[in-house]
Amino acid sequence: MARWCYRHRLVVLVLWVGALFGLGFTATTAGTDYANVFSLPNTDSKRAYDLMEKAFPESAGDTDTVVWKVDEGTVRDEGVRSRIEPALAEIGRMDGVGEVTGPYAGERGAAQISRDGRIAYAQITFTEQANAVPMELVEDVVDTARAAERDGLQVELGGQAIARTQEPPTGLAELVGIAAAAIVLFLAFGSLFAMLLPIVVAIFGVGTGMLSTMLLSHVTNVPDVAPLLGSLIGLGVGIDYALFIVTRHRRGILRGAKPQDAAVTALNTSGRAVLFAGGTVCIALAGMLVMNLRFLDGVVIATSLTVVFSVLAAVTLLPALLGLLGMRVLSRRQRHRLAHTGPEPEEASGLAARWSAYVQRRPRTIAALALAVMVVLSLPVLSLRLGATDQGNHQDTTTTRQAYDLLAEGFGPGFNGPLQVVVDGAAPDALVSRVESTEGVAQVAALPPANDVTVIQVVPTTSPQSEETDRLIDVLRDEVIPASGAEAHVGGVTAVFKDFASVTGDRLPYFVATIIALGFLLLLVAFRSLVVPLTAAVMNLIAAAASFGVLVAVFQWGWGTELLGIGKEGPITAFLPVIMLSLLFGLSMDYQVFLVSRMHEEWVHTKDNARAVRVGLAETSRVINCAALIMICVFSAFVLSGDMEGAMAGIGLAAAVALDAFILRTALVPAAMHLLGKANWWLPAGLEKRLPHLAVEPREEEPQPAPSQGPASVIHGFIRTADGEPVQGAAVTLLSRGGRQLDRVTSLADGSYIVAVPGPGTYLLAVTAATHPSRAGHVAVGAGPLVYDVELAEGEVDAVS
Numbered sequence: 061m062a063r064w065c066y067r068h069r070l071v072v073l074v075l076w077v078g079a080l081f082g083l084g085f086t087a088t089t090a091g092t093d094y095a096n097v098f099s100l101p102n103t104d105s106k107r108a109y110d111l112m113e114k115a116f117p118e119s120a121g122d123t124d125t126v127v128w129k130v131d132e133g134t135v136r137d138e139g140v141r142s143r144i145e146p147a148l149a150e151i152g153r154m155d156g157v158g159e160v161t162g163p164y165a166g167e168r169g170a171a172q173i174s175r176d177g178r179i180a181y182a183q184i185t186f187t188e189q190a191n192a193v194p195m196e197l198v199e200d201v202v203d204t205a206r207a208a209e210r211d212g213l214q215v216e217l218g219g220q221a222i223a224r225t226q227e228p229p230t231g232l233a234e235l236v237g238i239a240a241a242a243i244v245l246f247l248a249f250g251s252l253f254a255m256l257l258p259i260v261v262a263i264f265g266v267g268t269g270m271l272s273t274m275l276l277s278h279v280t281n282v283p284d285v286a287p288l289l290g291s292l293i294g295l296g297v298g299i300d301y302a303l304f305i306v307t308r309h310r311r312g313i314l315r316g317a318k319p320q321d322a323a324v325t326a327l328n329t330s331g332r333a334v335l336f337a338g339g340t341v342c343i344a345l346a347g348m349l350v351m352n353l354r355f356l357d358g359v360v361i362a363t364s365l366t367v368v369f370s371v372l373a374a375v376t377l378l379p380a381l382l383g384l385l386g387m388r389v390l391s392r393r394q395r396h397r398l399a400h401t402g403p404e405p406e407e408a409s410g411l412a413a414r415w416s417a418y419v420q421r422r423p424r425t426i427a428a429l430a431l432a433v434m435v436v437l438s439l440p441v442l443s444l445r446l447g448a449t450d451q452g453n454h455q456d457t458t459t460t461r462q463a464y465d466l467l468a469e470g471f472g473p474g475f476n477g478p479l480q481v482v483v484d485g486a487a488p489d490a491l492v493s494r495v496e497s498t499e500g501v502a503q504v505a506a507l508p509p510a511n512d513v514t515v516i517q518v519v520p521t522t523s524p525q526s527e528e529t530d531r532l533i534d535v536l537r538d539e540v541i542p543a544s545g546a547e548a549h550v551g552g553v554t555a556v557f558k559d560f561a562s563v564t565g566d567r568l569p570y571f572v573a574t575i576i577a578l579g580f581l582l583l584l585v586a587f588r589s590l591v592v593p594l595t596a597a598v599m600n601l602i603a604a605a606a607s608f609g610v611l612v613a614v615f616q617w618g619w620g621t622e623l624l625g626i627g628k629e630g631p632i633t634a635f636l637p638v639i640m641l642s643l644l645f646g647l648s649m650d651y652q653v654f655l656v657s658r659m660h661e662e663w664v665h666t667k668d669n670a671r672a673v674r675v676g677l678a679e680t681s682r683v684i685n686c687a688a689l690i691m692i693c694v695f696s697a698f699v700l701s702g703d704m705e706g707a708m709a710g711i712g713l714a715a716a717v718a719l720d721a722f723i724l725r726t727a728l729v730p731a732a733m734h735l736l737g738k739a740n741w742w743l744p745a746g747l748e749k750r751l752p753h754l755a756v757e758p759r760e761e762e763p764q765p766a767p768s769q770g771p772a773s774v775i776h777g778f779i780r781t782a783d784g785e786p787v788q789g790a791a792v793t794l795l796s797r798g799g800r801q802l803d804r805v806t807s808l809a810d811g812s813y814i815v816a817v818p819g820p821g822t823y824l825l826a827v828t829a830a831t832h833p834s835r836a837g838h839v840a841v842g843a844g845p846l847v848y849d850v851e852l853a854e855g856e857v858d859a860v861s
Contacts, residue, residue, distance in 0.1 A: 062327030062379045066320050069380035076264055076377050083271035093277045094191055094284040100353065103559040104537055108482040108551025115482075115513035122190040124219025126151075126205045127181045127463045129470070131212040134177030135163070140213060147208040148182055156197045159185040179470030190220035191284060198225055202459070218451055218463030226458050233700045233710075234291055238263075240693030241299050248303075248686050249310070251391040257306050257381055262298030265373040266291050269366030276365075282358035288706045289359060292698050292713070293643055294366035296691040297341060300650070301334040301374040303687055309382055310389055316403030319389070323382045331375050337653065338371035340582060341646030347575045348638050351567050353560070359639060416678035419730050420670060427731035430723050431602075437719070438605035440612040446565060447525055447631025448557035449704040452476060456628070468523065472502045477524025477554040480515050481536065483546055487514040491544040498540055500532040516548075524554045525630050533558055561634040571638060575645045576600065585751055586653065587660050591740050595732060596652045599724050604644055607716035608637065615708055624699055626707045633705050640709065644716045647691070651725050655680050659733070660741075665793055665801050666826055669738050671834045677730045688721030773841055776814040777849040779807045779827060786811030787852055790829040817841050827852065 065072050100106050126148070130140055141164060152160040162182040163172035173180045184201065186193045198221050209215045238259055245255040270287050308330040312322030342364045348356045387395055419426055452468075454461035467475050481487075481495060487506055495518060496504045503519040518536075522528040533555055541548045576597045583593035611632060613619045618629030659676030663669065695717065698710030733740050743751075775794065779787040790807040794815045802823070803815040817823065820843055826836035832852035839848055 061375070062324045062331065063320070065376050065379040066323050066383040069383035072376055072380035073384070076373070076380075080264060080267050080271075083268055083275070087271040087274040090275060090278060092191065092274050094286070095277075095281045095358075100556075100559055100563055103563065104549045105551045105555040105559045108480060108549035108555070111482040111484055111513050111549065112480065112515065112551060115510040115515060122188065122193060122219065122221045123183055123185045124201075124217065124222050125181050125183055125463060125467070126215065126217050127179065127466045127470075128208070128213060128215045129179045129466055131214075135173060135180040136177060143208040143210065143213065144182075144215075147204050150204050151184060151201050154197060154200060156187055156194060157184060157201070158187045159183075161185075174470030176470075179466055181467060181470075184219075186221060190224065193221045193224075195224065198222060206459075214462075214466075216459045216463035216466055218460045218467070222463075223451065223454075223460050226454070226460060233698045233706070234266075234295060236700055237295055237694035237697035240697060241295075241690045244686065244690050244693060245299075245303070249306075249391070250393070251389065253385050253388050254306060254310065254390070257378065257385070257389070258299045258302035260381065261302040261373045261378050262295050262370065264377055265298040265370030266294035266366055268373075269294050269362070269369040272365055272369070273362040276361060277358075280358065280361065281354065282362060283355055285705050286359045286362035288698070289639060289709060290362035290366040292695060292706065292709060293341075293363050294370050295694045296713075296717075297338070297367055297647070297650075298370035298373065299690050299694065300687040301338065301370060302378055303690065304330045304334060304654070304683065305374060305378055306382075306389070307683055310394075313387070313390060314394065314398060314403065319382065319386050323379050326382075327375060327379055333653065333657070334371060334374050337646075337650040338367055338374075340579075340649045340653075341367050341643075343578060344575055344642045344646040344649070347571060347578065347645075348642055350571050350574050351564065351638055353563065353567075353635070353638075355560070356635060356638060359635070363639075363643075412681045413678045415681065415726075416674045416730070419677065419727065420674050420734055423731040423734035426727050427735065430728035430731065433723060434602050434606045434719065434728070438602070438609045440609040440617065441605050443616070444608060444612050445527070445616060445631045446561035446634040446637070448553075448560070449630055449633055450476065450524060452523065452525065453628045453630045453704055455626070461628075472519060472521060473523040473526070474502055474520030474529065477520070477529070477552070479518040479520065479533065479536070479550055479552045479555055481518055481541070481548050482551055483514040483516070483548045485509075485512055485514065485547075487516055487548070488544055488546050491541065491546045491548060492516060494540050494544050495536065498532070498535060500528060500535070524557075529554060530558055557634060561631075564634045564638065568637060572601075572641060575641065579645060579649055582649070583652065583656075587656055587741075588743050588748065588751060589660075589741050590743055590747075591736060592656055592660075595729065595736075595740075596648070596656075599652075599720075599729060600645060600648050602728075603648060603716055603720045603724055604641055606719050607640070607644065607712055608632075610715040611636075611640075611708060611712040614711055624707075624711075626699060626704065633708055636705065636708055636712070640712050640716070643713055644720075647713075647717060648720050648724075651684050651688070651721060652729075654684060655725050655729065663741055665795060666791070666828050666834070668828045668834055669740060670734065671826075671828065671836075673730050673733045673740075675836075677726070681726055684721055684725055688717050691717045773817045773819070773843070773845055774814055775817055775823075775825065775839060775841065775846045775848050776812070777847050778811040779813060779829070779850050779852065780811050781832065782851060782853040787829050787832060790827050790832070790852070792850075793826045793828075795824040795826065817846075825850070 128135060128144060145164060148160050148162050151157055160182060163169040163180040202217055202222060202225055205215055205217055242255055242259055245258060249255055270291055273282060273287055273290060276282060305326050309322050309326035312325050313319060317325065345360050345364045348360050382389060451460040451464045464476055486509055492504060492506050495501060495516060500521050501518055502521040505517045507515045507517065520529050520532050533550055536550050579600065580593040580597050583596050584590065614621065616629055616632055621629055655676060658680050659672045662675045663672035666672065692714045695710045695714035699707045779790045781787060788807060788809045788811065792805050792807060792813045792815055793801060794803045795801055802818065805813050805815055807813045820841055822838055822840050824836060825839050825848065827850050828834040829852060835850055835852055839846065
């Protein structure tokens with residue numbers, strides 16, 4: 061497939077461009093129909109919601125609020141009314157506004173004025189739901205209401221439709237994340253074209269995924285936060301997947317391969333790993349379905365669809381773009397060096413090698429320090445409280461936050477989140493009186509029965525996000541309603557979110573167990589070891605705890621919220637742990653597979669655990685850290701999304717990726733594997749026979765040399781210590797440049813050895829001995845036998861590390 065895409069690159073490019081623009085035209089024409097379905101089966105708030113639908117079958121449009129406050133006098137003063145009433149009347153005449161209910165008409169209006177007379181509000185009911193209200197209409201409403209302001213008269217607006225006017229430009233977070241990723245890629249590649257490749261591939265993957273989600277919103281319930289989360293994860297994995305493939309492709313060219321052969325090899329190795337990683341992420345996301353929460357179904361659809369399109373773009377569009385660029389995927393300096401000095405050997409960078417050797421020398425110290433850092437960061441998770449964000453969490457400079465605060469000041473903190481006690485039939489007087497006398501209730505109003513359903517509006521004395529409000533809901537359900545003898549249910553947005561958080565908390569352990577077990581089985585099959593997947597499972601739990609600790613400290617405790625400009629602290633959104641754990645599991649699996657697969661390959665060849673861990677870390681840490689840095693940039697940029705859930709997910713995932721890549725995979729995992737030794741690769745013989753074989757990233761197979769390249773030859777010499785003493789019993793292994801084992805012998809009593817070579821070329825010769833340090837190096841074999849002596853000296857770092 062890679063070869064076909066490379067050769068027919070223009071056809072592939074036209075198909076992708078056509079798909080993107082075709083979906084874009086269709087989605088733009090159809091629009092969106094996002095729906096936030098928070099109702100949960102078998103919960104009290106769901107039963108209340110069903111009765112409310114029976115009482116009021118015709119759903120009205122979005123209801124927003126205009127709030128005003130005077131510094132002196134009251135809102136009833138003629139000077140205030142002469143400014144507010146004409147503005148409300150003008151808003152009521154606007155096309156798309158169904159009704160405006162002000163405080164200056166009748167007994168009902170009088171209830172919309174605070175007791176001290178300084179704050180009042182009016183309700184604006186649109187004919188459509190918030191997402192369907194034209195932005196021009198909302199802006200006209202805001203401008204008309206704010207125009208009534210004067211010195212001593214403050215006018216603010218709140219509601220879902222009004223909040224849309226405060227959102228930053230669409231795509232701002234994505235653009236900032238892409239720009240930051242571009243800088244990292246340019247520094248990593250040193251080539252403008254190579255830098256653009258992962259970004260273009262990610263844009264096509266995310267674009268087609270988001271447009272498809274827009275269309276699917278017409279046939280299934282997709283919450284409005286789903287596209288944001290989809291673009292967040294899509295950009296991260298899309299750029300990273302393309303980065304892995306482009307890195308392998310460039311490495312192949314630098315080692316002397318033709319661009320087409322390098323592209324095919326890159327797709328057949330790193331491309332297969334990308335397919336495995338993308339499938340793992342989708343399986344992890346689908347694990348959210350275990351929660352049986354309807355709200356998450358749309359999130360699974362949007363995020364999984366974007367990941368699928370990102371993987372498709374990486375394995376089809378990317379080889380086509382590589383064909384268009386050819387040698388220009390390298391920088392000018394690299395092309396010049398390749399032309400004048402020839403292919404270069406594959407070697408890890410000096411810094412990576414030095415760090416890897418240091419981890420080998422100090423595994424206990426590094427493991428202890430890394431574990432201490434993760435434990436300290438995990439401590440805040442002990443006070444994790446799930447709930448919901450509202451406009452009280454907006455930045456204090458926004459009109460929605462100020463309207464929220466004015467309503468709380470004038471009518472009590474609970475006014476922004478009233479409860480509904482819904483009764484099937486007429487409400488008994490005993491129920492109303494008991495609710496009124498309940499501690500924590502500020503105001504009670506029983507509405508006239510509608511369709512044989514009575515709704516009792518209950519305003520708590522505390523805010524919707526307060527723990528006291530949660531306790532009030534429990535008291536009403538467990539004590540007040542049963543004592544009255546009535547059949548009633550407590551509903552409202554606050555009660556729905558409380559039930560949502562409770563159900564999430566109850567089902568979360570099953571969800572965690574499912575994705576951890578899935579990861580264990582996948583790694584067990586891939587690496588044929590019990591200890592490696594067990595270590596990965598423990599590390600995933602540590603990473604999750606530490607990232608949630610950061611989330612609690614920032615968003616629940618308020619550490620740095622003003623610095624980040626993300627508004628007021630509050631509880632963690634109830635559905636966020638499920639989404640974050642799914643994404644974290646998928647991303648952690650990517651890094652674990654990439655790191656351990658290289659270690660496993662070295663272990664298979666040398667059976668030397670210390671060398672396998674050292675070489676694996678030295679050769680993969682740079683690309684893992686680069687990929688992680690890109691994801692951190694992309695995720696952190698979603699603080700600019702204007703959405704509190706998006707900011708939480710962005711900060712949480714950025715912290716998770718940083719901790720996972722820079723502490724766990726670079727320090728704690730290799731240190732633990734050094735300490736565990738050969739036990740890392742233990743697998744019972746009975747299980748070995750029953751496990752299927754899965755090649756996550758197959759080794760690069762090198763073609764056998766043609767007869768014209770010269771006859772088969774040998775490498776021979778002696779294995780000695782620094783003092784010149786022969787080393788008997790040392791294992792001497794000859795490997796191809798792609799890592800395939802060609803020959804393996806044991807040195808004799810005088811230290812001599814001889815290995816067979818298939819033909820001229822560059823090979824890797826690795827020597828391991830039980831009582832001496834290992835050593836490996838690249839050797840160039842010509843037409844005849846090569847004499848190559850190896851000295852096993854203490855304290856040296858071998859050539860490939």
